[in-house]
Amino acid sequence: MDTTPLRVAIIGGGVSGLSLAYYLQKQGGEAARPIEVNIFERKATLGGNAETVWVDLGNRRHPGKPDSPYRRWADLGVNDVNLATYHRLRTILGEIGELERMKPLENTESYFSRDGSIALTDDRELFRGVSDPAHDLSQVDGGKLAVLMAVVHRSAIELVESRRITPRYTVDDFFDACVATPAEMLAAAAEELGVTIDWQDPALPARLERLRHTIYYPRISAMYFADDRGPGGMPLQAPFEYYRIQEGGSPPDRRYFEHGSQHWLEALAAHVTDPSTPGPRVEILRGIEVEASLSPQGVTLTERAPGEDRWEADLLIMATHAEDALPLLTFGDGLSDTHRELQHILGKVRYTRSFSVCHTAAARLPPNRNLWRTYNIEVRNPEDTFFPYRIDYVANRHQNDAENPAYNQAGLPQYFVSLVDDLNRIPRREMLERRPSPLDGPSALAAAAPGEAGYRDRLPPLDSDLEAKAWTLFKHNVLDADCLEAQEEIARYNQTTARRRFEGRQDVCPLLFAGGWTRGAGLQEQCLEQSAQVVELLLGKAERRADPLRLVPTGSQARQRHPQARSFTSVPTGS
Template structure:
């Protein structure tokens, strides 16, 4: 948001921009970036040439970890502008789907660049090659519906329709893709059910915004809007953040605050646990230590429930307070844990089908808990084109997103490295500043761990973090539309010099699935509304 306010402010006010607009960003944590979390872990000793043993230390992203530059056009443009794009590295974009008991094991190796793809498990060979093209058709048909459906049309309803009337639902998409489907095949409906049960339900259950009631109750537009951006645009250019996603956020922050008298100033205050009071034409921020300051406008980029907690509107704004409370209260949240570990039992029984993204297929009667996926870190954060970063063959370690911290045995959790002296100078210099700071302080308090009970020291030192995510259900989608209208109304009044109540909302919950590209899109739109540069 600060980036686009600065950019659009410069466009509107030219050489007077610095005098017209001053921006202060308040971050509750010591580190920037919401669900960005980068740690260093200890994997033991690595034997080098001539039999020399050295500590084998690796870094891992526990939160935001990759993007698709094919569709992340705004993100790519910003990265290019500030000189960060060269730090985005290609990852091994492959998937496996498996049942825990080993009955079913499938791999999607469409974008496998190096390695071995076993035809016995490849989706391209399942059901004599008939399943993979049907997946493409089902996917395209869902994408084609996005602009014509309401949030009440669920994932389950879509697949029920495809099972009951496959030709009516899928023929146009098949024709669009040039894929021949035998519409008279009596096994076609069963095959569509396999696409649902083996591929889409597990994948959607692994998404961070999934309803804890399961994938079927999600609006169809929720996962498929995500697919369109995160995996669409032709062949995806999936990239990970070299030495951690926080490095990107810190590079952006450095660009914003650099001394430049020609552009609006940006000040960043970290560890700022502030409260906001809104009155007609006035916004006041204060903390619990006696600090307070007034601002012309406040833009909340927090979770919706956090905004409800820290924002107070005066009694004279009671109708607005009621309107906002209804919108913000419509957004539900789930909690999850990201753990870095070596518990290979979470992966498929057959090591040869381990892939970058590993997604469990559940039995139909199982409860689908949200956000459960296992990353093989030596594939996910590994650049096979660069020998210095190619570590795919080294000891494997994993990052898992789970709904229960006890899902990973404590003895398999990796320890965070908190002693910076153990790192090589090259690694230390390239790690995010926030990761280095955590090492210096010997603590790790980012994310929402403060909401958890007291932890024993052993668990506190482990490489995990705690997140919360808004559920992208029909209520949240409606809240996004309502907050968009609210923002437009307030921005128009602000631009006209009225600003009856100086409060706006940005952040992940306000736009789609909350992907970085969507947050940038929403921030750019809101900045242009405010400054009249659209």
């Protein structure tokens, strides 16, 4: 038996790279060979699209005490999770002592237009505050709109779960069918929810169109994986599988990370690198960008820096964005076919970029302050055909100040996080300054400088005043039909590569893929699921499933709810 260590290199120190190391440690002790793991992260901090900033909101005054800085934090990327459906994340957080820091957020939404013609709030989870009946979604149109929304939502999710539609079945296809034949599309969901809808109501089509254009299309356009060509052409499964995971459960359990999402990832990094943690040794090399040369015999990693340090590995796992992977890789003799295959797969994944800014520019929010909610989504004019990702968070509501006396008693100011397509959309004077973390740890976050997290270093040099502000460059793959097909194809590539390794083939490329783009919408739970599956493949534990991508239940019950779905399968997946 070969007792030489299996050297695994991972490029990318986000949730995917760190969770790969976690699962290699959990399962690596059962491997036939000892395992050594090195993670290479080009930035000084970890987290990928998870970036946390600290800001000063002014001096806090205490009777009889000197003033003190009122320091708060904000997440500029990944910012909350649903512990009712994030089962793997809950397990890891409990194991590393972070579960108690998961706090309930205020899960409220506002849909508004600048001219005031649209002003709706979803206040089902507004427990401390004031809800205006004139704008509360549950009371608009005599309550009919909210009831219809619940039915549409359930119908769409069950249609996705039925697995009888392809990635080419779009959001437009679904809503067009609902408007044209509402009873056929929605009656089963209405019966399941125990609600009565008058299918002969002449106002029903207009009510469905209102839901489409006032609620769903604006909300989908505000999702980080949205298509900038508009929500109508996106696969139905893209937003509704997101809804199922991020907002599902009975009931959902939406939480934010106290002190930010980057904090838990640094805690995970500390756990996997702790010498007392059982399992293979893990080392994380920060601030090192590497290139990798691949051959059937192994991997050589070389630092992209004057030092040009080198490392040897037996296997490489890419835990980066799809567009960042191939530029770091060189394929040696015998791997040209693999190179072409991966160019085809990864070339299907398209990216959008936005700027995430922490600020105090109240003009970004609804003109009516009584409409301010945790998530504020502007409804566009019909002639607005460009759909960049944009949404505005009230950070005080997201961190549930009403349930946090230390924050709530401090009073104003309120502060916000906005996702915008242009930094100039936020007045620079209202951007907050990035400050060092006041916490004792993690030390990596306390010492972080602007540009050492996120993707700001991919931008041209900016003036020092703007560099010091609390913003980042946020990028994410578009979850269109091509991306969903690429996810299926990369899953098959991983399976085939792992199987050939176990067969002892000498022409196998020593390369596997994880990362947010490889599974669903790239939610943290989905990143964990992908990492666990890659490790199972690597260790020969994975079941030979025909479709390892799907995370949804299947069966005759789901199919019976949508017998009409048979007509949606005529479009091939292209895979």
